[in-house]
Amino acid sequence: MATxxxxxxxxxxxxxxxxxxxxxxxxxxDNVIASQGRWAAWLLAPTIIALGIVIVYPIISAVIMSFQxxxxxxxxxxxxxxGGAAGFSNYANWIFQQCAAPDGGTxxxxxxxxxxxxxxxxxxxxxxxxxxxxLETVLGFWMAMIMARAFKGRSLVRAAVLVPWAIPTAVTxxxxxxxxxxxxxxxxxxxxxxxxxxxxxPARWAVIIADVWKTTPFMALLILAGLQMIPAEVYEAAKVDxxxxxxxxxxxxxxxxxxxxxxxxxxxTLDALxxxxxxxxxxxxANNTTTLSILVINQIRQxxxxxxxxxxxxxxxxxLVAFIFVRFLGANVVEQQTGAAKGKK
Amino acid sequence: xxxxxxxxxxxDRGRKVAQNREKWASGRTYISAVVxxxxxxxxxYWMVVTAFRDxxxxxxxxxxPTHVTLDNFRTAFxxxxxxxxxxxxxxxxxxxxxxxxxxxxxxxxxxYALARLNFRFKYLVLGFILGASMxxxxxxxxxxxxxxxxxxxxxxxxxxxxxxxxxxxxxxVYTMTSFFREMPWELEEAARVDGCTQGQAFRxxxxxxxxxxxxxxxxxxxxxxxxEFLIASQLSSDKTQPVTxxxxxxxxxxxxxIPYTAIMAAGTIVTIPLxxxxxxxxxxxxxxxxAGAVK
Numbered sequence: 001m002a003t004x005x006x007x008x009x010x011x012x013x014x015x016x017x018x019x020x021x022x023x024x025x026x027x028x029x030d031n032v033i034a035s036q037g038r039w040a041a042w043l044l045a046p047t048i049i050a051l052g053i054v055i056v057y058p059i060i061s062a063v064i065m066s067f068q069x070x071x072x073x074x075x076x077x078x079x080x081x082x083g084g085a086a087g088f089s090n091y092a093n094w095i096f097q098q099c100a101a102p103d104g105g106t107x108x109x110x111x112x113x114x115x116x117x118x119x120x121x122x123x124x125x126x127x128x129x130x131x132x133x134x135l136e137t138v139l140g141f142w143m144a145m146i147m148a149r150a151f152k153g154r155s156l157v158r159a160a161v162l163v164p165w166a167i168p169t170a171v172t173x174x175x176x177x178x179x180x181x182x183x184x185x186x187x188x189x190x191x192x193x194x195x196x197x198x199x200x201x202p203a204r205w206a207v208i209i210a211d212v213w214k215t216t217p218f219m220a221l222l223i224l225a226g227l228q229m230i231p232a233e234v235y236e237a238a239k240v241d242x243x244x245x246x247x248x249x250x251x252x253x254x255x256x257x258x259x260x261x262x263x264x265x266x267x268x269t270l271d272a273l274x275x276x277x278x279x280x281x282x283x284x285x286a287n288n289t290t291t292l293s294i295l296v297i298n299q300i301r302q303x304x305x306x307x308x309x310x311x312x313x314x315x316x317x318x319x320l321v322a323f324i325f326v327r328f329l330g331a332n333v334v335e336q337q338t339g340a341a342k343g344k345k
Numbered sequence: 346x347x348x349x350x351x352x353x354x355x356x357d358r359g360r361k362v363a364q365n366r367e368k369w370a371s372g373r374t375y376i377s378a379v380v381x382x383x384x385x386x387x388x389x390y391w392m393v394v395t396a397f398r399d400x401x402x403x404x405x406x407x408x409x410p411t412h413v414t415l416d417n418f419r420t421a422f423x424x425x426x427x428x429x430x431x432x433x434x435x436x437x438x439x440x441x442x443x444x445x446x447x448x449x450x451x452x453x454x455x456x457y458a459l460a461r462l463n464f465r466f467k468y469l470v471l472g473f474i475l476g477a478s479m480x481x482x483x484x485x486x487x488x489x490x491x492x493x494x495x496x497x498x499x500x501x502x503x504x505x506x507x508x509x510x511x512x513x514x515x516x517x518v519y520t521m522t523s524f525f526r527e528m529p530w531e532l533e534e535a536a537r538v539d540g541c542t543q544g545q546a547f548r549x550x551x552x553x554x555x556x557x558x559x560x561x562x563x564x565x566x567x568x569x570x571x572x573e574f575l576i577a578s579q580l581s582s583d584k585t586q587p588v589t590x591x592x593x594x595x596x597x598x599x600x601x602x603i604p605y606t607a608i609m610a611a612g613t614i615v616t617i618p619l620x621x622x623x624x625x626x627x628x629x630x631x632x633x634x635x636a637g638a639v640k
Contacts, residue, residue, distance in 0.1 A: 036462040036463050036464055037462075037463075037464035039458065039462055039464075039543070040458040040464040040467075041464075042454075043454040043458035044454070044458050044459075046451040046454060047451050047452060047455035047474070047518055048455075048470070050451055050510060050514055051473070051474070051511070051514060051515070053507075054485075054507055054508065054510050054511035054514075055480060055511050057488075058484070058488040058489055058492075059488075061491075061492070062485075062487055062488045065488060065491065142377075146374060146378055146381060147381075149374050151371060151378065153375075154378075156382070157381055157382060158627070159624050159627055160381065160382050160385045160386050161381065162620075162623050162624065162627060162630070162631070163385055163386060163389050163620055163623075164385055164388070164389065165623075166616065166619045166620050166623045167389065167612075167616045167619070167620075168571065168572040168589050168592075168615060168616070168619075169574060169589075170572075170588075171392075171589075171592055171615055171616055173593070174595075174609075174612060175388055175391070175609070175612060176388070178391075178395065178603075178605045178608070178609065179388060181404070181603075181605070184404065185391060185406050188406045189406075213384070218634065222635050224635075225631075271479075274481035274482060274483065276483070276574070276575045277574045277575065277589075280578075280593075281574075293481065293482070293483045293575065296487065297483065297486070297575070297578075300486065300490055304490065304491045307487045308487040308488065311481075311483045311486070311487045314481055314483055314484060315480075315481055315484040318481050322476075322479065
């Protein structure tokens with residue numbers, strides 16, 4: 001893989017003997033790029049190889065597995081049957097909710113089986129993603145605007161927002177499980193008697209609240225970093241020109257913070273789409289809080305290959321969402337990265 | 346009243362209005378700041394308060410600490426209910442340390458190349474590494490589960506370390522690349538003028554300067570490994586499970602009663618070192634976290 005990164009060989013002069021330097025500057029640049037390219041290939045090789053082993057290899061084997069039948073007991077004869085090519089039947093199992101029937105054909109997956117849960121899990125995943133990312137963006141923006149102001153104790157606030165971020169998600173889930181316990185502080189504080197993890201909507205809101213608590217700080221810090229890139233003079237000039245606070249926010253803050261904001265939203269969205277820890281520990285996936293990741297994990301012990309198909313579907317969904325963000329919503333992550341390098345040069 | 350005094354009076358009035366508005370604005374800022382503080386700290390505070398509360402008063406809702414005891418911490422480490430919290434702490438430390446060191450050793454070179462060198466396919470490599478950091482863990486778990494079952498690696502340390510590298514290494518490269526761009530590279534050129542090779546200039550001049558950046562990256566890498574749950578929940582055994590898995594499956598004396606106070610004690614132990622680390626290196630960590638999103 002590393003060789004792909006190698007440079008094009010420097011052109012040998014047509015006639016032998018000493019190299020002919022037609023345009024000294026151009027040739028020199030070529031040489032620099034060539035020698036830097038060789039360097040870069042060596043320096044990048046370990047990372048590329050390591051990622052190839054831990055990411056590319058599993059992806060490829062997951063795709064291969066997803067087209068294999070799961071070995072198991074034949075439902076009719078009760079005999080053990082080996083796997084074999086499955087075609088798209090693993091995918092059909094999820095997308096069209098078709099399960100293997102005793103007669104060798106397929107039937108609609110009965111309710112309660114994992115196969116029947118694909119669309120509801122997809123819906124739940126997108127519901128969580130849209131609601132949490134929206135709440136986190138709005139709250140995070142507000143927090144960032146406050147933290148960007150100059151006031152005594154600002155550093156205290158900036159330190160405090162790091163606390164939820166630093167707590168491991170598994171601990172966060174247990175903490176909110178305790179807060180949302182029937183006799184817990186949550187019900188006490190709001191004088192409610194809700195069985196938070198006992199029915200659909202309270203369970204979903206419990207997951208959403210815990211997720212928003214845990215990840216809004218990350219959002220706020222990213223937006224704050226974007227806000228701090230805006231020079232104060234721009235605001236001064238707008239003020240002199242008589243722009244109201246709302247106009248300043250809409251015409252200056254929003255457009256100028258947009259690149260950072262889009263990257264933050266992209267990161268959070270991709271993170272939310274693979275949400276696992278919080279609902280898995282907080283609700284166990286009960287009451288319609290099963291996300292796609294939880295469904296994959298539940299499937300693994302019932303058949304690798306069907307799980308591989310589902311994880312491939314999940315991967316494709318996340319990839320498509322990322323593509324839409326980068327292509328149509330202008331979340332240009334790579335350019336942000338390399339833009340800085342160019343500016344520096 | 347002369348025109349001059351009238352003008353002065355009007356200016357005074359204007360100044361007063363402006364002052365009032367400023368006072369009101371700063372008052373609102375303070376109220377908002379307090380709301381943020383409470384929102385961020387109250388749940389964490391509740392964890393710590395509960396951790397020190399006698400188990401008989403688990404659901405006590407007084408805000409200040411009551412029935413203070415250290416029993417919960419003893420219960421957390423007690424192995425008689427099938428918990429292995431002490432072992433899990435060591436496991437998490439070990440896994441986190443190995444993952445962090447390996448990722449840094451490999452990633453520092455890639456970050457240097459991405460920050461400093463011009464070469465073809467740079468965008469492609471950057472895109473690949475960024476994509477890798479956003480990669481869903483479930484897409485790895487299925488093939489790894491099967492592979493590790495086949496070769497008998499289930500429940501071993503390497504089965505937990507290798508998948509963790511898949512998301513810690515991209516994070517390391519990504520963060521360090523941004524840090525490297527900020528460094529005074531003129532010094533490297535100066536060293537080369539003085540006769541160092543590029544390699545020597547990197548080792549003798551750049552590495553010492555890069556130490557704080559590398560240290561911050563190490564903290565971020567360690568935290569993300571320490572927090573990992575999905576892969577560990579499937580591939581670890583009682584012997585190798587990290588703290589996140591231990592806390593998620595924490596059992597009490599009665600099977601149908603969740604031992605909240607002990608879990609909060611365990612959570613406090615797991616969290617406090619991280620929080621202290623993060624607060625001490627706050628400025629650097631925030632720079633590392635937001636690296637790449639801006640600039």
